[in-house]
Amino acid sequence: MKKYLLACTAMFIGSTAMAEEIVIRMAAPDWGPTRFMQEHANETYSAPSGNDVTLEIDFIPWPNFFDRVNASLNSGEQRYQMIVSDSQWLGNFIEAGHFLRLNDYIEESDELQAIMADLHPALVAGYSTYPHVPADEIEALGGYSPEMNYYGFPQFPDNYFTYYRNDLFCDEGENAAFQETYGAELPCAPEAWETVTWDDWRNFGEFFTRAAGETLAGVELTEDFYGIAYQAGKPLDFSTMQINAFFWQWGGGIWDESNEPNAEVIGVVNSPENIAAFETYLSLLDYAPPIAQTGQMGIFEIQDLYMQGRIAAIIDWAALAGPVVDPSSSTVADVTSFGLMPGNILNGDLDRSANLGGQPFVLTTWNDEETIQEALDLVIWWLSEDTQIAAVQAGGQSGMMSVLNNPDYDSWAPWNAQFRQSLPWQRDLWHIPEMFEMLTQQQEEFDRAITGQISAEEALNAIAEFQDELLRDAGRLE
Amino acid sequence: MTSDMHLPPAFTTQRSARGILQWLNAPERRGPLLVAPAILTLFLVNILPLLWSFGLSFFNYRANRQAAPRFDGLDNYGDLLTDDRVWERFVTTGMIVAGSVGLQLIIGFGLALLFAKKFPLRRILLMLVLTPMMLSFVSVGIFFKLFYDPSLGLLSWIVGQFTGEPFAILATPAGAISAIVIADAWMWSPFVMLLVLAGLVSVPDYLYEAAHVDRASGWRRFRTITLPYVKGLILLALLFRTIETFKTFDLVYLITAGGPGSATETVAVYAYRLGFQNFRTSEASALAYLILFVVIVLTSLYLYLVNRRDAEAAS
Structure with a gap:
């Protein structure tokens, strides 16, 4: 017995002495999904290696996130082992040598291969592959293939959909008035939004836009009320995220990076389909709050106005839905429902293509093998079914098909059904390093059109000309 | 004749800490030495980056690429x-x-x-x-x-x-x-x-x-x-x-x-x-x-x- 106790003590001391303290520091936007990741890791994560691994997240406000991450990476301080990156930044930081190519590690790990195969192809396309591989090709390859270059995993997948006031859309008086004017019913239940088109959206906008003194659902308005709103802002990528959805839904498109150097810009970016789509987008701003006229109507501005009860329906990201249904921050928390984003009827079918949101998380290149393995174990933990279910139940989203197909998924948050249904429609912006210049110039031209300085056609011609020259200089166009 | 003859006595024959302090504390050196840390800091955080960025303006360089800077003149x-x-x-x-x-x-x-x-x-x-x-x-x-x-x-x-x-x-x-x-x-x-x-x-x-x-x-x-x-x-x-x-x-x-x-x-x-x-x-x-x-x-x-x-x- 004595010998047995001595052996146990020796083993305990030995194992304690061998366990290393490893800190995985991650730069992440300061919002719910990343806060949850930190809390949940603190509570539940223990490294399978036996090492004492701590996840330490640097929470950075989103408007400053790119600047901070960019400064950290380019300064060479090597502060972070992992980084939450917007999907469009991948190419830039990969080509600068900051983000780690993961193929060898995935090849060696059955768990990681299973994760890649289980992820929704739209998310693998947007969050992981560089050079970019479209979702349909990933689906054809069975989800995972060593032929592609993998860099990231979903930290928080996101897409946008409609937030609407069910007290207005379900009001009998308003419904009768709407029926009389437009000969159709207002979509009251979330399912009713499955057939809503942009023409219907225009009607909602026109119908619900009212001046102070008029009545709304039987109540006299003390302030002006607005029908509809979506992103129309110059900062970051606000306008682009919404306008791309119009391009794709109208059968147009953006420069196809997966087909360089053969993909064209002239005639694609300024195609008749894109011009018609952009004109429709601009015309719908007539029913938005007046901030739209200034080109400053970003995702936070419309969220604020909606929470103050000034708009009937908006289109915004899942990431911003939490405060909207929280009575401590929103005056319309109890009367908000969620529906799919409107679509356009293209070739007889309702097209709901949209620009993917959310962010992947990636590993950086300067870590030793042990740290890399620990970081990958954290990835496996985060994308495990139990953790993903906990994340979704806390208000997040999952990109794992096994979780999305859980029969209870839709019941975990009031917008989950919309997220799940719209996921197959997601496409992404460019991922190449030139993305920043393309985006900045594009946002500027969109802004000129939004503020009425130029027409949709003039804006798209200017964008096409700029992109053509830039991409030729970069050797991405023949 | 040795090279020591060109050095201050504090650094040659009397290498004591006191001797060095006395040499540093001489009235003609005290002023410059007191402002030296400030000048050095100014040089490191202000002048050097200024000169560096001025030099950079004559090159073709992108901070997000691994390619070495290429001289581009004006x-x-x-x-x-x-x-x-x-x-x-x-x-x-x-x-x-x-x-x-x-x-x-x-x-x-x-x-x-x-x-x-x-x-x-x-x-x-x-x-x-x-x-x-x-x-x-x-x-x-x-x-x-x-x-x-x-x-x-x-x-x-x-x-x-x-x-x-x-x-x-x-x-x-x-x-x-x-x-x-x-x-x-x-x-x-x-x-x-x-x-x-x-x-x-x-x-x-x-x-x-x-x-x-x-x-x-x-x-x-x-x-x-x-x-x-x-x-x-x-x-x-x-x-x-x-x-x-x-x-x-x-x-x-x-x-x-x-x-x-x-x-x-x-x-x-x-x-x-x-x-x-x-x-x-x-x-x-x-x-x-x-x-x-x-x-x-x-x-x-x-x-x-x-x-x-x-x-x-x-x-």
Whole structure:
């Protein structure tokens, strides 16, 4: 017995002495999904290696996130082992040598291969592959293939959909008035939004836009009320995220990076389909709050106005839905429902293509093998079914098909059904390093059109000309 | 003969710590040694990056690429000076500088004239008027962004009382430039006031009394007594405010983000976009030096005017 106790003590001391303290520091936007990741890791994560691994997240406000991450990476301080990156930044930081190519590690790990195969192809396309591989090709390859270059995993997948006031859309008086004017019913239940088109959206906008003194659902308005709103802002990528959805839904498109150097810009970016789509987008701003006229109507501005009860329906990201249904921050928390984003009827079918949101998380290149393995174990933990279910139940989203197909998924948050249904429609912006210049110039031209300085056609011609020259200089166009 | 003979005794025959201290503490070395840490810090955090970025402006280099810098001579300067977008930004900056500095001088001078007189609560009001220039740019920027908001802002509400319509000042290029000018003038007019006020209170009372006895008009008193006393300070305010407004970044970035389109994008905001959004590091460095060149020209112009004034006074 004595010998047995001595052996146990020796083993305990030995194992304690061998366990290393490893800190995985991650730069992440300061919002719910990343806060949850930190809390949940603190509570539940223990490294399978036996090492004492701590996840330490640097929470950075989103408007400053790119600047901070960019400064950290380019300064060479090597502060972070992992980084939450917007999907469009991948190419830039990969080509600068900051983000780690993961193929060898995935090849060696059955768990990681299973994760890649289980992820929704739209998310693998947007969050992981560089050079970019479209979702349909990933689906054809069975989800995972060593032929592609993998860099990231979903930290928080996101897409946008409609937030609407069910007290207005379900009001009998308003419904009768709407029926009389437009000969159709207002979509009251979330399912009713499955057939809503942009023409219907225009009607909602026109119908619900009212001046102070008029009545709304039987109540006299003390302030002006607005029908509809979506992103129309110059900062970051606000306008682009919404306008791309119009391009794709109208059968147009953006420069196809997966087909360089053969993909064209002239005639694609300024195609008749894109011009018609952009004109429709601009015309719908007539029913938005007046901030739209200034080109400053970003995702936070419309969220604020909606929470103050000034708009009937908006289109915004899942990431911003939490405060909207929280009575401590929103005056319309109890009367908000969620529906799919409107679509356009293209070739007889309702097209709901949209620009993917959310962010992947990636590993950086300067870590030793042990740290890399620990970081990958954290990835496996985060994308495990139990953790993903906990994340979704806390208000997040999952990109794992096994979780999305859980029969209870839709019941975990009031917008989950919309997220799940719209996921197959997601496409992404460019991922190449030139993305920043393309985006900045594009946002500027969109802004000129939004503020009425130029027409949709003039804006798209200017964008096409700029992109053509830039991409030729970069050797991405023949 | 050994090489030790050329060294101070403290380092040769007597190598004690005391000897070194005595050598360092010699009156002719004490001064330079005391300022040496400050000079070294200034060199490391200011001069060295300045020289580094100046050198970089002659290369083709992007901070987001692994490629080594390639010498390009004056290409970056040539490209910038022939780029319409850069000239547009210089014109926009000029418009903002002219509008804002002009407004600051008018308001600052008016306030200084007001506060040069004695009246009840003068000190408290003076403190309140000085408050804007003590605030951070971020606070002022966010305050004015909300102030101009057409749905929630006070300005729109006030205009709406008369027109019945929301007022979106940031919706047009002219309106957005005016909005930046107003915000900048609100923040910095007190600075002009402070400088002019210093000149006004230094005017001896007996000069005004003598002018009163001579029955000089108010305009003549202002032109021949007040203005000569404050002229130098007005020029100083003009110089400081022109240079600062020329480099305006924060307010523009926060209030309009350079929009609508690029209507309010100053040359400083454009340099930021070139360097930190488009990663054209060398071009951004070159543009920063073009901005510096303009600032140096403005400073030289000011010094020329001051020297001419001094020469006139001497003659």
